[in-house]
Amino acid sequence: MKIGELAKKSGVAPSAIRFYEEQGLLAPISRTAAGYREYASNAPDRLELIQGAKKLGFSLDDIRGMLEENGKCSIEKTRRQTAILLKEVEAQQEALARRHAALLYLREALTTRETDINLACRERFNLN
Structure with missing residues (x-):
């Protein structure tokens, strides 16, 4: 075609x-x-x-690496690339969870204590 x-x-x-x-x-x-x-x-x-x-x-490099000479996907290569990508996603999730917690803390500090943003940031992130 x-x-x-x-x-x-x-x-x-x-x-x-x-x-x-x-x-x-x-x-x-x-x-x-x-x-x-x-x-x-x-x-x-x-x-x-x-x-x-x-x-x-x-990535396109990942995909290229998963393909065999005959153009079919290699199960073993795909498993390896999947494991690598899963670790990357899990690390991103952990970073997002930490960011989420910090933002919740900041919102709470600014809402309940009527404090200024500089004080709340210094308290949460140890900025002196």
Whole structure:
């Protein structure tokens, strides 16, 4: 199928398809005599995999690393990348929880004690 048909089937813009091709994530199987790209019938599935992985937070390098020579996803490589990404997400969650607690404390200090913001910040964050 040509790039326009692939774009229509997958919902991915032709420019994004060309970008994924440049990044080594998707390759046309051939070119026509006129130079048009011809993609395999499984290309929409491949684009769905790329888009889904991106939504989960995997970088294009991560996705490229999860793919085997034959273009299929390696279960072992995907497990490793998933573990790495989960650790990153958990660290972000912990940082957000600390930030959330600090903001709640600040709001409480400013609301209940009618104190000024400088005093509340110094108390909470030991700013002297």
